[in-house]
Amino acid sequence: MREGQEREKQLPDTRRLIRLSNDAPEPTPAARRFLSSAQAVCFSAASIRELGLKWRKGKVNVQPRAVAEAALACGLYELGVEPGAILVSFELKTQHGDPFDRLLYAQAKVGRLNLLTVDEKIPRFGSAVVRAN
Secondary structure, eight states, X not given: XXXXXXXXXXXXXXXXXXXXHTTOOOSSHHHHHHHHTEEEEEEEHHHHHHHHHHHHTTSOSSOHHHHHHHHHHXXXXXXXXXXXXXXXXXXXXXXXXXXXXXXXXXXXXXXXXXXXXXXXXXXXXXXXXXXXX
């Protein structure tokens, strides 16, 4: 980051959010730089919704309430889902079947956030994505 450059706001995807809220170490230097350079790190209400649906179906073993509470305790800011982001998620031209990934990308784009993800398809949407291998 150049001297005097404003630090950016960051948005981890749902997988990254789980890791952050569990104090799991990020696997890559890029992910550590992403978070340490942040002016603020947010988490999306959409991620909590996604976790809740998967938790109810038995696909994940982590309770959405615990993740949200841990994220807040770690100093992350909750990002609500605004109609503008919902509309952008529907208008994306790139094919991606996961509606939550589409919405997270749209939130990042509309909110001028950087989205941290390990998903290989999300970067196809365009800017606002930081890939953490």
